[in-house]
Amino acid sequence: MSTEKKKAHPYKFILWVGLGSIIMLFAGLTSAYIVKKGQANWLDFELPVVFWYSTLVILLSSVTMQMALKKFKEREMGQYRGFITLTVILGLVFVVTQMMGFSALEANSIALTGPRSNSAGSFLLVIAGLHILHVLGGVIALAIIFLRAYSVKTKFYNALPVELASIYWHFVDILWIYLFVFLQFVG
């Protein structure tokens, strides 16, 4: 039993390995970005300021996620639901602010797609867009465990789903920090 405790739950382990493969997806894209940037015909542009706001939002959402996990373990189900809701809202705000960033660029006539586009802009769209999809995946996961909190069947407070969701949520947060720093200073 004592050795059992130290072992990670297999699901958690699957998640960690899965995060590794998500890292490889973005490593592939950002290294392609570096290669492409070193070649001719690259358009340098500033990231719209709204991306800073979205960075703040996702950082904040990690705090609320952590609070939700803490409250769950303390059996404060009311507060737990509140923090989960807050996290979901912040996740959606993050997505909206990113979209605003894309339209701000388009408004500045920096095309992200289409015949006038430069791959600098297209890369931003693809990289940030894929990250948005991963955030939305997290939102769906949170929505599912949120609904399960209302289910009468959940009597014996299994923290595993919440823990898995929070590991994933912090991961997409850190991933965005990396991408943001990369796009801001390398890009």
Add this chain to the structure above:
Amino acid sequence: MSNEAAIIEDVHVKSATIHDAHGHQDHGHHEHHETFLSKYVFSMDHKMIAKQFLITGMVWAVLGGLMSVLFRLQLGYPDASFPWLESLLGKWAKGGQITPEAYYALVTTHGTVLVFFVLTAGLSGTFANFLIPLQIGARDMASPFLNMLSYWFFFIASIVMLSSMFVETGPFSGGWTAYPPLSALGDASPGSKTGMDLWIIAMSLFIVSSLLGGLNYIATILNMRTKGMSMTRLPLTIWALFFTAVLGVLSFPVLLSGMILLIFDRNFGTSFYLSDIFVNGVGALPNEGGSAILYQHLFWFLGHPEVYIILLPAMGMVSEIMSVSSRKPIFGYMAMLGSLFAIAALAFLVWAHHMFVTGLNPFLGSVFVLLTLLIAVPSAIKVFNWLTTLWRGNIRFTPGMLFAIGFVSLFISGGLTGIWLGNAALDIHLHDTYFVIAHFHIVMGVASMFGMFAGVYHWFPKMYGRFMNNTLGYIHFWVTMAGAYLIFWPMHYEGLAGMPRRYFDFSIWESFKQFGELNKFITIVSMIVFAAQILFLINFFYSIFKGRKVTTQNPWEANTLEWTTPIRPGHGNWPGEIPEVHRWAYDYGKDGKDFIQQTTPVGADESTH
């Protein structure tokens, strides 16, 4: 109980339900409300999922193999007309002769299907699923549900790929590597239209499938081994499947990223890969600044590890089968393990040897030459260890063992030409010739196929509780073995003479028409070899229902855990407790005993491994 303890207890209960789902003492454990759908279709039993992968892979192997026979027909008989071809392929073979478009579609689909659907999903999908829980001593995979999803993503990918063959403009025809601009521009060729869209969708689904599978394999091997099964007691099959999964999990996402950029170029007018292109009938394209070479880097960053994703499971199974059938411990277990690791690590550092002639900086090229040739070291270690395992063994020439020995032969022959091709200077001449075709078909294609056959013959009794027919197995082996060399050996000479791959017709080339008769010969042999595979299929399906019954738990007298399960294990594998492991998997001929199973406790005066 504190919260923390409650949570742990909870996790424990949860994992206990996974481990012991059907493992209690009752022997009717797999009969409780299982419907046809839950047992054979949406099964979460790793053994059933393995069979699903195997049989889907077989369907693809027949289709992909048939395609090669069809395009070989064109290469062997460029002037002849076969009316039955028109009834088979319709407008793709007007007048009984395959059209150039159909030829390219056949070549492309043959490559894609054999590399990904047969030798990735069909090989590691089958044997990782089947062997990992059985050989490490687990009830099932870490997540049986994800495992089921993995198969169904593969199934949907198969359906999409299959449907691409029936669209009006035909399946994708720009080569299995799908280089832009052919793959990025719908106007580039008929196959680049809907066929390519379906190709990308199928491949993306396939990537999801192999990621889900890979995550599960890794988590299962690291987390769910039975008591006493330390990592260095694992059979080499498991180690090989482990490295295979690691390679897949780390390299498939990079291919996915390359394909996402390709989707954007195709559908949203971006210029990641496109620049300065003029299409006949369309005019100059507005795309500026893209780089087609960028795609090649992303593609081959997967593409090279993919070679080892295909090869490593075969190596693992061959090691295991060879040790069992030589009645000797595998020679140099730790060296085998180390060389597997070395191959897996080097796999990520050699991708640009596929790109020597793309204008790669020659200095960079020489680095990749060095790293590529380094792979010869672990490969040679493995070969010598296989040979020394056979040396003075008490060899039982079962069909599985014959295919394992055949694997080693092919791996040597194909590996040696790899040393030629790994040199950037030689590659200038050999690149894109039949020499390359011969090399990779022998070392990766046929060799891994042999590993797969070895695995099927060897573990068929565990899968279906019956034996396959040996006589048919021997015929299958000798025809395939001789055929493989007769098909691919001559191609080396064609390649050395500069004969390029992927050409539709060589008969009008002054420099290559001397090979007309040779091409005819290769075509005839390929048809014979294809017929021998039909024999294998008949043997396989006949034996499932009518084969000789397995009457003992351990028909091969092997040491590994799968042979401690009942002859037809239910979901959960062991009816009682999972056995404990006391020794490594290779105690053959020790202390005068023919074999000692891993579950046998170490005797008082016995030295452990």
